[in-house]
Amino acid sequence: MDTLKIVVTGDTHMPMRGKKLPSKLIESLSNADLILHVGDWSTIEVYDELTRYAPVEGVVGNVDQEEIQKRFAQKKIITLDKVRIGLTHGHGKGKTTEKRAIDMFKDDAVDIVTFGHSHIPVLHHYNDLITFNPGSPTDKRRQNQYSFGIIQISETVAIQHVYYDTKE
Template sequence: MKIIVVSDTHMPNRGKELPPVLIKELKKADMIIHAGDWNNLEVYEMLKEYGRVEGVYGNTDEQEIRDAFPGKKVLQAEGYTIGIVHGDGNGKTTEKRAFGAFEEKPDVIIFGHSHIPYVRFDHRVLLFNPGSATDKRKQPYYSFGILELGDDLRAQHILYKNKE
């Protein structure tokens, strides 16, 4: 199973359209996960053209996103448990807040908020932040993630300089 993972799209402020490199991968996705800061439902409408979309709201999301998505979610896919949370809050690092959001630890925790691509195991849990496909901030590249679930668990970032 191929899951495209995005977060912090901040659209339309940080882009009017999804980047072509992201669209290319969305066309091959079995599922799409958004870890918050969509900013409005138009992003959901764009993503759902490519398949099933799961997600959570982030700290900058409008009420319509908060009404449509929870702040935290756990789902099952291909025998894996995936937790999704934005990761905002006070104190600790974004990674520690995301890890601490789940009492029962899933196999994977997908989070956003920092706009920094991140992949690391912590206590046998894969922590995965896709970065941002449209708002790289101080990062050298825009990014999103690909999570592949099967006999093996694979996570990778797709990095690119131009979002046009």
């Protein structure tokens, strides 16, 4: 079985937080099989640009323009080679962003919950569930570095963050 390479990003907030996709992200996009965006694209142009590299799946975030709100739902589940991945942005009231994201899929059998909103990179394992926040490629807020994620699916699933210092 070939390895599927999925680039996970979100909280791009373009063009407010970045005028273009960072070169480190583009490097990984150039050989991606699929791109997942966990919301807060800001404009539809981010979606259009990502589709130049690979098919794109995503969800709406809390700052997204109407065109994105019409195109994407708050929640999506995709199945890749028997691995079920849930996507949500994670915004809302009460609890932590991660807990809200987990709760979004409490009635669904998913293996991985991907989410955004906090801009904080997360990779946690809870029994049979993995939670993953890629961080932000353009708006690191209080984080030391910008980031996005890569999920590789073959006989096993490998998930990692890619960190970098400049959004150029």
